[in-house]
Amino acid sequence: MFNTPLPTVNELPSTRKLVRSTVIAMLVAAGLLVTVVMPSEYAIDPTGVGRALGLTQMGELKIILAQEALADAAAPQASTPAPAPAPAPAPQVAQVQLVAKPAPQSEATSAPALKTNQITVTLKPGEGKEIKLEVLKGKTVSYAWTALGGPVNYETHGEPYNAKKGYFHSYGKGKQVKDNQGEFTAIFDGTHGWFWRNRSNSDVTISLKATGDYLSVKQ
Incomplete structure (x- = not known):
């Protein structure tokens, strides 16, 4: 079906090359984990590179937001107070309007005697x-x-x-x-x-x- 020729034994990578590539890939992954993933996700920055790149601040912000979300979920919701019963109508009483007479104004304080x-x-x-x-x-x-x-x-x-x-x-x-x-x-x-x-x-x-x-x- 396919006319692509199969690689020969000489064209295949040796075991040594495969091991070296694997080791390099692991080191790169570990470096990315320490310098990128851990600072940006967990605010853990053992090398200081994450803070220099602004990734540690991003992780700290994520942690703060998560803590606030947990606090909001744990806070009890205030219950709505039941409405107070309406007071009974008071009996009507005849009102008498009193007019208060103004109190006599006191004389102005005299200036101190010279x-x-x-x-x-x-x-x-x-x-x-x-x-x-x-x-x-x-x-x-x-x-x-x-x-x-x-x-x-x-x-x-x-x-x-x-x-x-x-x-x-x-x-x-x-x-x-x-x-x-x-x-x-x-x-x-x-x-x-x-x-x-x-x-x-x-x-x-x-x-x-x-x-x-x-x-x-x-x-």
Whole structure:
């Protein structure tokens, strides 16, 4: 039926060649098993080649998906609660509408009372003195003072709590002044007030009136 000639004995592979081919095939199969099949199917990668080729990650993903499927199958299904019986209709009762009268509104809280102090100090020739008020940031103090006996040099200034030595903020100053009035708003928490120095040859008395939202007076 077929005209193909049969191979001769010389053309057939020898036993040695068959054994060698078999061994090579087994080694190739083992290599594929270790580097491809085991990493991609079971995430087992003893050589590290599977992770380099991305096959180990594929096997890890398969294992995670299988575990999630088993967990979903094992989870008990929540039973649907039976519907609650409908409540019986309540007897009709005549409703009486009550109108509540609004409570009288309390008067607005009055602003805190301002303090007022009248203070007098006497300066000898060449002497300097100061009066300070303890004032918090944003609070305002109005004042007026007069010098009896001669003009004085003055400065209105403030120092914050725990200020560095020599640091102060000046609100205003003058030389050879007999009186001054105005107001200041504290720019920080601390002591704020006045310093006077008598440069004349006679005593000078300073009379100060201060009104405002301050905590205390310091001399």
